Amino acid sequence: MILPDIIKQVENSPDYVIWTANKGKNPICDLTRVAGFIIHEDYEHITFFLPRGLFRNLESNLSKGSNINILFASIKDFQSYQIKGNYESHCDGNEENFNFYKGKVRNVIDIMTSMGLNGQLIMGYLLEQPSVAVTMYCREVYVQTPKPGTGYKINDENHVQ
Numbered sequence: 562m563i564l565p566d567i568i569k570q571v572e573n574s575p576d577y578v579i580w581t582a583n584k585g586k587n588p589i590c591d592l593t594r595v596a597g598f599i600i601h602e603d604y605e606h607i608t609f610f611l612p613r614g615l616f617r618n619l620e621s622n623l624s625k626g627s628n629i630n631i632l633f634a635s636i637k638d639f640q641s642y643q644i645k646g647n648y649e650s651h652c653d654g655n656e657e658n659f660n661f662y663k664g665k666v667r668n669v670i671d672i673m674t675s676m677g678l679n680g681q682l683i684m685g686y687l688l689e690q691p692s693v694a695v696t697m698y699c700r701e702v703y704v705q706t707p708k709p710g711t712g713y714k715i716n717d718e719n720h721v722q
Contacts, residue, residue, distance in 0.1 A: 564600060564644075564699055567702075568600070568633075568702060569604075571633045571642060572599065575668040575669070575672075576635050576636050576668070577634065577669075578633075578636055579594070579595040579598060580593060580595060580632045581611070581619065581629060581632075582629070582630045582631075593616075593618050594611070594615065594687060595687075596609075596688070596692065597665050599661065606649065606698055606699065610658050610694055611687070611692060612686065612689040612691075613692060623648045623695075627647065628645070628646075629695075630643055630644065631643070636673065637672065639707055641704070641706045642702060642703065642705060642715075643705045644697075644701070645701045646700045647698045648696075649697055651693055653694070654692030658692060658694055670683075701714060703715065
């Protein structure tokens with residue numbers, strides 16, 4: 562699926578908190594916070610980044626083609642989107658990856674702190690190194706913003722189905 566424009570806008574927004582979830586061998590879905598993500602040029606793949614310690618929570622469930630989801634939620638206006646897809650691969654993150662998402666994580670920390678929360682305690686661990694880069698193929702996108710009628714699918718043409 563070609564990712565809709567709204568997800569491309571999320572990629573450049575400084576106020577989204579990101580999680581990934583998958584259910585493999587575990588009977589319960591693993592939900593893990595993510596430091597950042599990039600959309601590939603084909604607009605069908607996403608690579609997201611997380612500290613190696615957090616990746617260990619997911620690793621045992623991942624195999625080529627296994628289901629994996631990513632959830633984006635704005636801490637300013639609660640706009641939320643979920644992408645369902647398939648795990649493709651992972652590799653060690655590098656300094657370029659870290660430099661890409663470091664500013665975004667620091668911005669979220671600042672926003673949380675300005676809201677009276679301990680942003681460093683809540684999000685600071687996402688800056689731990691080394692990191693892992695996980696690539697997924699995107700199949701479906703859903704609106705998950707808390708409101709009546711949430712959960713609807715966004716199709717390839719950026720229209721609601």
